[in-house]
Amino acid sequence: MCGIAGLIHRGKSSNVGQELQGMLQALKHRGEDSTGYALYGDTDGQNFIMRFKVGENVAEGSSSIKEDISVYDERKKTVDRYLSDLGARIVKEERILPYSLRYEVKYDKDLMEFSQRIESVPGVEILSMGKSLEVIKDLGNAKAVCDRYNLDKVVGTHAIGHARMATESGVDIKSAHPFWGYPFSDVSVVHNGQLTNYWNNRRVLENKGMRFMSECDSELIAVYLAEKMRSGATLEEGMRDSLAGLDGVFTYFVATKDSLGMAKDTMAAKPLVLYESDDLVAMGSEEIAIRSVLPQEIETYDPFDGEVKVWQI
Amino acid sequence: MANLKTSEKKTKAQSMGLHTEVLTGKTQQKFFNPDEAENFYYFGTHDVDFNKRTEIDVKDMECKEANRKIDELMSEGYGTIVIKNPQGKHSLGVGILNKLNLIFEGSLGYFGCGSMDGPIVRINGRVGWSCGENMMAGKIVIEKNAGSCFGAAIRGGDLICKGSVGARTGIDQKGGTIIIGGDAGAFTGFMMQRGRIIILGDVGINLGDSMYDGTIFIGGKIGSFGSDAVEAELTESDIGWLKRKLKVAEIGDNFDVSKMTKVVAGKKLWNYDALEPTEKKGAI
Numbered sequence: 121m122c123g124i125a126g127l128i129h130r131g132k133s134s135n136v137g138q139e140l141q142g143m144l145q146a147l148k149h150r151g152e153d154s155t156g157y158a159l160y161g162d163t164d165g166q167n168f169i170m171r172f173k174v175g176e177n178v179a180e181g182s183s184s185i186k187e188d189i190s191v192y193d194e195r196k197k198t199v200d201r202y203l204s205d206l207g208a209r210i211v212k213e214e215r216i217l218p219y220s221l222r223y224e225v226k227y228d229k230d231l232m233e234f235s236q237r238i239e240s241v242p243g244v245e246i247l248s249m250g251k252s253l254e255v256i257k258d259l260g261n262a263k264a265v266c267d268r269y270n271l272d273k274v275v276g277t278h279a280i281g282h283a284r285m286a287t288e289s290g291v292d293i294k295s296a297h298p299f300w301g302y303p304f305s306d307v308s309v310v311h312n313g314q315l316t317n318y319w320n321n322r323r324v325l326e327n328k329g330m331r332f333m334s335e336c337d338s339e340l341i342a343v344y345l346a347e348k349m350r351s352g353a354t355l356e357e358g359m360r361d362s363l364a365g366l367d368g369v370f371t372y373f374v375a376t377k378d379s380l381g382m383a384k385d386t387m388a389a390k391p392l393v394l395y396e397s398d399d400l401v402a403m404g405s406e407e408i409a410i411r412s413v414l415p416q417e418i419e420t421y422d423p424f425d426g427e428v429k430v431w432q433i
Numbered sequence: 434m435a436n437l438k439t440s441e442k443k444t445k446a447q448s449m450g451l452h453t454e455v456l457t458g459k460t461q462q463k464f465f466n467p468d469e470a471e472n473f474y475y476f477g478t479h480d481v482d483f484n485k486r487t488e489i490d491v492k493d494m495e496c497k498e499a500n501r502k503i504d505e506l507m508s509e510g511y512g513t514i515v516i517k518n519p520q521g522k523h524s525l526g527v528g529i530l531n532k533l534n535l536i537f538e539g540s541l542g543y544f545g546c547g548s549m550d551g552p553i554v555r556i557n558g559r560v561g562w563s564c565g566e567n568m569m570a571g572k573i574v575i576e577k578n579a580g581s582c583f584g585a586a587i588r589g590g591d592l593i594c595k596g597s598v599g600a601r602t603g604i605d606q607k608g609g610t611i612i613i614g615g616d617a618g619a620f621t622g623f624m625m626q627r628g629r630i631i632i633l634g635d636v637g638i639n640l641g642d643s644m645y646d647g648t649i650f651i652g653g654k655i656g657s658f659g660s661d662a663v664e665a666e667l668t669e670s671d672i673g674w675l676k677r678k679l680k681v682a683e684i685g686d687n688f689d690v691s692k693m694t695k696v697v698a699g700k701k702l703w704n705y706d707a708l709e710p711t712e713k714k715g716a717i
Contacts, residue, residue: 386638388618391581422599424618
């Protein structure tokens with residue numbers, strides 16, 4: 121089933137980590153195999169923030185194979201060496217969990233080459249790369265993931281998130297949402313639905329040099345939009361193209377450094393409730409998610425079939 | 434017992450055009466006979482007094498707890514119940530089978546007031562997916578917008594939304610009337626079998642797709658017609674009925690119903706299985 125939620129504050133920052141946690145926790149009945157956050161925090165914009173994993177969470181319910189922790193250490197060392205080779209300087213590093221790391225990196229060259237080199241290390245995946253974006257995803261419900269990664273203090277302008285019920289791929293971090301819009305910095309996507317032309321699109325996109333890290337159909341949206349933008353389309357144009365290019369039922373959110381967008385398929389088969397005011401847009405699979413940040417009576421509505429909307433901060 | 438056989442004489446409902454199909458074969462039709470009212474008994478119903486009024490705040494209640502509380506109050510004879518702070522909770526006010534004035538001061542989540550038979554409900558907010566699903570009788574009035582599958586499979590009663598609704602409004606509708614003051618999404622009236630839908634605003638693509646019977650009236654623009662949905666002539670009888678219905682529903686003041694588009698089933702899909710493959714293509 122899955123649940124998605126997102127919000128954007130216009131003209132100000134807020135405690136988006138805590139707000140998104142509340143929204144996703146309200147949707148936990150839609151799935152708590154894994155939960156993911158894409159948070160656009162307040163930063164000085166000088167360095168890239170790279171969130172990456174060197175292994176999987178093998179807690180109960182995980183479909184991943186257990187590895188020795190020394191393997192993670194070896195992978196981290198290799199990543200550090202490759203960063204040095206690429207001319208990237210690590211300004212700050214945090215090892216949040218044995219398998220999950222956050223680096224602040226000074227780098228000013230091609231991101232595609234950067235990502236390909238880092239991800240050539242087996243078992244390593246960049247979850248996000250951006251000057252504002254940080255993707256945090258792990259097994260468990262919204263509160264469990266928030267507590268594990270201390271997200272409730274994150275201040276920023278906008279955020280999107282996903283509560284996942286795994287249906288067509290494994291219970292693991294690599295299949296969890298949000299997906300980073302590789303190789304574009306600060307682009308993330310969450311999706312609720314099923315895409316039925318995943319393999320056809322994947323073959324075409326891989327032939328164009330795009331990379332897939334999982335077999336989760338939702339990753340296709342991030343890659344599809346990234347490829348459109350690489351070809352010169354704006355985010356909104358890419359989203360409109362996706363209504364015809366992606367087959368199946370879907371509602372998805374996409375966020376960039378300064379915007380948040382939503383798209384709904386032409387069958388309108390997946391739910392979305394939207395609240396829009398001058399200073400805040402909040403949306404989720406169910407109204408109950410919005411109520412966690414706006415308990416008072418508000419005007420909400422369901423976007424229609426084939427609708428695409430984009431808001432700026 | 435009521436006569437289960439379809440009589441030659443038309444019932445009042447049939448003569449008013451509320452349903453037009455000719456039932457054949459093993460299909461049976463049973464109409465309620467007021468003389469036999471004592472034979473009809475619903476388990477779990479209560480005798481309530483509309484003048485006995487109470488309020489409950491469900492802010493900190495789970496939906497099961499809130500519904501149990503409503504049932505408890507009805508069993509104590511309360512006929513007017515006000516629910517405060519529903520805050521988008523799912524499945525509130527479901528399965529109520531007796532007369533009741535139920536007022537929600539706020540918005541509901543999924544399946545609000547589903548499977549009910551008799552209550553008069555007013556919702557001073559918005560509703561999520563499948564509001565009023567399987568309603569047998571009664572009336573629900575929503576002051577704001579509604580989600581998708583509004584009035585799915587209703588058998589009777591009036592379901593009124595003063596705002597706009599999502600996709601598949603009246604899907605599988607089997608009776609009753611759905612009235613929308615604003616716009617409606619795609620697949621409105623999808624597979625409807627009986628009853629009427631009135632949309633004062635615009636409607637999305639595939640209107641009335643695969644409908645078996647029933648009637649849809651549209652006041653605004655139509656995205657596209659669905660398979661086997663066709664436009665029909667709006668009669669004086671229709672206009673009179675629409676005026677009365679909108680007046681009673683307190684919606685669409687001064688709306689010119691004579692300019693509405695009437696949509697019915699083309700009925701080419703009715704005997705779909707009996708058609709030869711080449712004929713099926715034509716039917717679709």
